[in-house]
Amino acid sequence: MITININEKEIRLDKPVTVLEAARTAGIKIPTLCAHELLEAYGGCRLCVVEVERMLKLQTACTLIAADGMVIRTKSEAISNARRSILEFLLINHPLDCPVCDKAGECELQDLVNKYGATAGRFKEEKRKVPESHEDRIFTRNMERCVLCTRCVRMCNDVQGASAINIVGRGGRSRMEPFSPTSFNCEYCGNCLTVCPVGAILSRPHLHSLRPWQIDKEVETICPYCGVGCSFVVQVRDESIKRVIPRFGFGLNNGLLCSRGRFGYEVTGSQERIKVPLVRIDGKLHQSTWDYALNLIADKLKDIRDTHGGSAIAGIASPRCTNEDNYVFQKFMRMACKTNNIDSISRIGFASAQRYFEDLLGQGITANIILGLKNSDIILVLGGDPTAVNPILGLSIRAAARNGTKIAVIGNAKGLERFKTLRIVPDIFKEAEVLEYLLTEIFRAKGLRGEKPALDRKIEGLSGKSLKIDIAGLAELKDVLLSGGSVSIVLGMDVVHRSRGHRILFAVAGITYLLEARLYLLSESSNEQGLIDMGCVPDMLPGGRPLVVGDFKKRFETVWKGTIPEKGGLTLMEIIEATKDKKIKVLYVMGENPVFNLPNTSYVKEALKSLDFLVVQDIFLTETAELADVVLPASGWSEKDGTYTNLERRIQLLRKAVNTPSSADDWRTISEISSKMGYEMHYPRAEDIMEEIATVSPLYKDLTYDEIEKGNCLWPYNGEPLRGVVSEIPAAEETFREYKEGLYLAPEKILFHSGTLSRRALALRKICPEPTLKIGTNHAEKLGLKEGDNVSVSTAQGSINVQVSIDTAIKDNKVLLGNNFEGRGVFSLLNYEIDPITKVPGIEGCEVTIEKI
Amino acid sequence: MFKETILKEIDDIKARYPDPKSALLPTLYIAQREFGWLSHEAMHVVAQSLNLPEAMVRGTASFYTMFKHKPMGRHLIQLCTNVSCMILGAERLVDFLKNRYSLEPNITTTDRRFSLVIMECIGACDRGPAMLVNTDFHDSLTEERIEEILEKYK
Numbered sequence A: 001m002i003t004i005n006i007n008e009k010e011i012r013l014d015k016p017v018t019v020l021e022a023a024r025t026a027g028i029k030i031p032t033l034c035a036h037e038l039l040e041a042y043g044g045c046r047l048c049v050v051e052v053e054r055m056l057k058l059q060t061a062c063t064l065i066a067a068d069g070m071v072i073r074t075k076s077e078a079i080s081n082a083r084r085s086i087l088e089f090l091l092i093n094h095p096l097d098c099p100v101c102d103k104a105g106e107c108e109l110q111d112l113v114n115k116y117g118a119t120a121g122r123f124k125e126e127k128r129k130v131p132e133s134h135e136d137r138i139f140t141r142n143m144e145r146c147v148l149c150t151r152c153v154r155m156c157n158d159v160q161g162a163s164a165i166n167i168v169g170r171g172g173r174s175r176m177e178p179f180s181p182t183s184f185n186c187e188y189c190g191n192c193l194t195v196c197p198v199g200a201i202l203s204r205p206h207l208h209s210l211r212p213w214q215i216d217k218e219v220e221t222i223c224p225y226c227g228v229g230c231s232f233v234v235q236v237r238d239e240s241i242k243r244v245i246p247r248f249g250f251g252l253n254n255g256l257l258c259s260r261g262r263f264g265y266e267v268t269g270s271q272e273r274i275k276v277p278l279v280r281i282d283g284k285l286h287q288s289t290w291d292y293a294l295n296l297i298a299d300k301l302k303d304i305r306d307t308h309g310g311s312a313i314a315g316i317a318s319p320r321c322t323n324e325d326n327y328v329f330q331k332f333m334r335m336a337c338k339t340n341n342i343d344s345i346s347r348i349g350f351a352s353a354q355r356y357f358e359d360l361l362g363q364g365i366t367a368n369i370i371l372g373l374k375n376s377d378i379i380l381v382l383g384g385d386p387t388a389v390n391p392i393l394g395l396s397i398r399a400a401a402r403n404g405t406k407i408a409v410i411g412n413a414k415g416l417e418r419f420k421t422l423r424i425v426p427d428i429f430k431e432a433e434v435l436e437y438l439l440t441e442i443f444r445a446k447g448l449r450g451e452k453p454a455l456d457r458k459i460e461g462l463s464g465k466s467l468k469i470d471i472a473g474l475a476e477l478k479d480v481l482l483s484g485g486s487v488s489i490v491l492g493m494d495v496v497h498r499s500r501g502h503r504i505l506f507a508v509a510g511i512t513y514l515l516e517a518r519l520y521l522l523s524e525s526s527n528e529q530g531l532i533d534m535g536c537v538p539d540m541l542p543g544g545r546p547l548v549v550g551d552f553k554k555r556f557e558t559v560w561k562g563t564i565p566e567k568g569g570l571t572l573m574e575i576i577e578a579t580k581d582k583k584i585k586v587l588y589v590m591g592e593n594p595v596f597n598l599p600n601t602s603y604v605k606e607a608l609k610s611l612d613f614l615v616v617q618d619i620f621l622t623e624t625a626e627l628a629d630v631v632l633p634a635s636g637w638s639e640k641d642g643t644y645t646n647l648e649r650r651i652q653l654l655r656k657a658v659n660t661p662s663s664a665d666d667w668r669t670i671s672e673i674s675s676k677m678g679y680e681m682h683y684p685r686a687e688d689i690m691e692e693i694a695t696v697s698p699l700y701k702d703l704t705y706d707e708i709e710k711g712n713c714l715w716p717y718n719g720e721p722l723r724g725v726v727s728e729i730p731a732a733e734e735t736f737r738e739y740k741e742g743l744y745l746a747p748e749k750i751l752f753h754s755g756t757l758s759r760r761a762l763a764l765r766k767i768c769p770e771p772t773l774k775i776g777t778n779h780a781e782k783l784g785l786k787e788g789d790n791v792s793v794s795t796a797q798g799s800i801n802v803q804v805s806i807d808t809a810i811k812d813n814k815v816l817l818g819n820n821f822e823g824r825g826v827f828s829l830l831n832y833e834i835d836p837i838t839k840v841p842g843i844e845g846c847e848v849t850i851e852k853i
Numbered sequence B: 001m002f003k004e005t006i007l008k009e010i011d012d013i014k015a016r017y018p019d020p021k022s023a024l025l026p027t028l029y030i031a032q033r034e035f036g037w038l039s040h041e042a043m044h045v046v047a048q049s050l051n052l053p054e055a056m057v058r059g060t061a062s063f064y065t066m067f068k069h070k071p072m073g074r075h076l077i078q079l080c081t082n083v084s085c086m087i088l089g090a091e092r093l094v095d096f097l098k099n100r101y102s103l104e105p106n107i108t109t110t111d112r113r114f115s116l117v118i119m120e121c122i123g124a125c126d127r128g129p130a131m132l133v134n135t136d137f138h139d140s141l142t143e144e145r146i147e148e149i150l151e152k153y154k
C-alpha cells in the first residue's frame, strides 16, 4: 500500500501509478497537454508540473510515479507562473487565429490559456510560417497551430500501428508530417485527429461548417459497418449527422474507430435515398402510396401462399438490419407466409462457418471477447486481413504483437505485415491441405482430448492420410502452435466460401479443439451474429433452436399463436436456384442486394426476373430493387432504435439519432403487411420486440434495453446455451482439382469500404474513389503492368475495366478485387459451386485474364 | 531497391542488433552514399529494406543535420566559422570561396563540383580556421592553402 498526500488530501494506492493518475482518481485536476489516457506518458509539454516536497524542482505529474510518503501540491504561485510561461512559449509561434479555427471551443490550448493567462506573449520575433496543407483528401494540417505534443504520432505509431506520420525536422522547425503527401500509408482511422488537442489536424469533410457548440443533440450509438460494433457519439444538427466523435473509456473500442466508422456516417443523409414506395406498372417503377403498396404486397403474398403453399415464398434477411427487424422478419415469413425459406447473404461466410463450428464444438464456441486477444501467446490468422475486415479487432492483434504475442499468418493479411512473427503462403487454394497437415501433427504430438467422440474419430481418421507438403515456414508454424502457449485463431471468410470449404472448417475446428484455442470469426456486417440468433436461417428458430426438435417448435408456437411449417427451408443459393426453376414465386428481400452481392450476377438476375413478384425493402434503389415489383423505403442505421449483436456476441443498443420523415422501420412495415395478411403483429416500439425476444429466445432470456444500456450484455447473458454437438460429422466425397499456373480472381475486403453502403458516403469515396485490382509484384512484371494502369479483367462471366494497384504482400497467383463499386464488383465476374456440407457458394478457382487497355 | 551487394551490407548491419530500428542510421548512410543524398526514393528504399515505416525513416533522418537533405555537389565542404576560427579569419575564407568558386553557404556550384555548409566548432580551435572536405580534415587554412587543397577535389 502506497500512501501519498496531494493538496493535504491523503490518497491510498494499491499499486504504483503516476501522480497524475493518482490525482485523477482522487478527483484532483492537473492540467495536461501531451498526456492522453490512451497513450504512454511522454512528459513533453511540462504543463502538468507540480511541487513535491523534498524535490528541488517542479516535477511533471504525468511521468512521476507516486512513491510512499510523497507530499504533493498541484496549486501554488510558482506552479501557476511556470504554467503561464510554458503557455507563453507555446504561443511564440502560434498564429492566434482562433476566430477561424474549427477547434475553437473545444481546444485544450485555448482553455488553458484562458485559465492561466499569457494571452499574447512578449515575443516580438516573426512567427514561423508554415502554409496550411490541403494536399490530403481528408485531413487539413495546420502546423502553425501544432504544439508538438506528439499525441498524433504516438497514436498512429503505438495504438493504430499505421506509423503514417512523424515529427520531422528539429527544434523550432519541427512539425508533424506524413512521409510525403502522395505516398502516405494512412489508414484514415482519424484517431490522430481526435487526440490532437488543438486545431492542427482537422477533418476536411466538415471544415468550417460547424462550431462545436452548434449542436442540437449528441446520441450515443453503434457503428453500422462491421461485426465489431464500436460505440461512438453522433453529433446532430438540423436532423443531419455533422460528425462522429469517439468516447474514450467507453465501449469495447475505448474511443478508437476505423475509417468506416469515423467517416462513413453520411450514408443515411445521402440524396439518393428512396423516399416513397415504388410500384412496377407496365414494366416501370412508379411512385406510389404506402397504402397501395402494402395492400398489393399483402394480397399477392396471400394469394401465392393459398394457391401454391408457403414453399413458393422465400425471404432474404439482412445482417445490416437490427435484431428487432430480423426477428419480426422471420416471424412474418414463418407465421404469415408459412415458409422456412429464410436465409441471408451471411450464408456466404459467417452464418455457415458459425453453424459448422457450433455443431462440432458446441454453442457459443465463437463467442470470445475481442480484448482477450491481447492475452494470447499465439494468434493464428487465416482467411483474410483482420485489420481491413474488422479493423478494431485488428488493432487488438497489433497490440498483442507489440506485447510479444506471436502472430502467425496463413495466406495474406497485409495490415499485419509489420507485426507478424511468421507467414506461410500455401499453394493456391491448398489451405485445406496445410491445415489438415497441422491438425494431424498436433494430434500426433498431443493426442486426442476424448471429449467429443465424433471429432476424435474423424481426427484420427485424417491422420491415416499421408500428407506431403513442402512450404517455407510450415515446420516453424507447427512448432509455434505446439509451443504450449494459449492460442487464438482468427478466421476470415476467404477460406469459407470455397466449394470444399468444410474441409478447412473441419481442420480449424480440430485445431481449436486439440489446442483448446479461442476462435474468432471475422464478420463483415454489423449484425451477422444477431441475424442467426434471431432465426433468420432456414433450419433454426430464434436462439439457435433447431426446427426439427418438436419441443422447441411447440414452445414458439404457443407464444406465436399459430403453427410453424414443418419442413426446413432452403438456403440462399438454393432459394435463387428454386426461383430460376419457378418453384419459388415470391421473394421478399429486406435490406439486401443479392444481384450485386452474389456470384454469377447474370444468373441471379435471370432468376429474380423469373419471379412472379419481388419485394425489396431498402434505403437505396439497389441493383436488386431495380428489378422489384414493389420497392419500399426503409430507415437507415441512424434513424432507428434497436440492437445489434456483434461477433463476440455482445448485444448493444442502436439509438435513433435523426428523424427522416420518409423512412420507415423495417419491422414496422413488415408487421403491417403481416397484419393485413391476417397474422396480427403489433409492436409500438422496438423495445417491445426485444421484450418478446427475451421471452422466446433462450439466449436472450430476460434481456431488456435497460440491461443492455448498462453495457456488458455478453454471451450467454442469463440464457442457457445448448451444449449438444453432432454425433456424426457429415462428410462429402473429396474432389481434387489441380490449379494450373494461371491467375485466379478472388474477392478483397477493403478497409475503406463495406459493400454497397459505403460508396454513398462522400468522405469514404474521397479516400477510396475507385475500385482497383490488386496484383502481386511478380505477375505485374510478367504482364508489364505499372501502378495505375487501366486493365480489363475478364472471366467466363464477363469483363470489367479497373485500375491496377501493385501489392507487394501478394505472393501467390491471386489477383484481388473488391465488391463495392457500381457495375464493377468482383462478384459479377465469379461463378460458384455449392459446398455440399455448408451450402456455401464456393467462388474460388475462377481463372482470369488481365489485359492492358 | 538496392543492389544485391548492398542488401548484403545492410543485412550484415541488421545482424548486429536485436531490433532492425537500430540499423536505421547506418543504413541511411549507405543510402546517402548510393543516392548522393536522402531523397524520398532513398528513404523509401531504406524503409523497405529494414521493414520499417517510411514516416519513421523520414522523421529520424530529418532530425540529423549531418545527412544530406537535398542534392549536393560531388564534394562537400564544411567550413567552421565558430568563435576561434572566426577570429583567425574564417569569414574571409567564406568570401574567398564566393569570389573564387561562386560557392556560397548552402549552395552547390553550377558544375556540381562543390557544396558548402557552414559548421559550428569541429574541434580544431587551436589550429583554425578548419574545414572538412567530405571526410578529410584540413586546418590552419589560408586563402592559398584552400585553393591548393581544393585543387585535389575535381
Ligand code: SF4
Pocket: A152, A155, A156, A160, A162, A163, A164, A165, A185, A186, A187, A188, A189, A190, A191, A192, A193
Ligand atoms: S488517420 Fe490513423 S493512420 Fe492516418 S495518420 Fe491518423 S492515426 Fe495514422
Ligand code: SF4
Pocket: A145, A146, A147, A148, A149, A150, A151, A152, A153, A176, A195, A196, A197, A198, A200, A201
Ligand atoms: S498535430 Fe496536434 S497532436 Fe500532433 S503534435 Fe501537433 S498539436 Fe500534437
Ligand code: SF4
Pocket: A223, A224, A225, A226, A227, A228, A229, A230, A253, A257, A258, A259, A260, A261, A262, A390, A391, A392, A393
Ligand atoms: S471496426 Fe467495425 S464497428 Fe468499429 S468503427 Fe470500424 S467498421 Fe465500425
Ligand code: FES
Pocket: A031, A032, A033, A034, A035, A042, A043, A044, A045, A046, A047, A048, A049, A060, A061, A062, A063
Ligand atoms: S502532460 Fe505531463 S508533460 Fe505534458
Ligand code: FES
Pocket: B080, B081, B082, B083, B084, B085, B086, B120, B121, B122, B123, B124, B125, B128, B129, B130
Ligand atoms: S571554432 Fe572552428 S574548430 Fe572550434
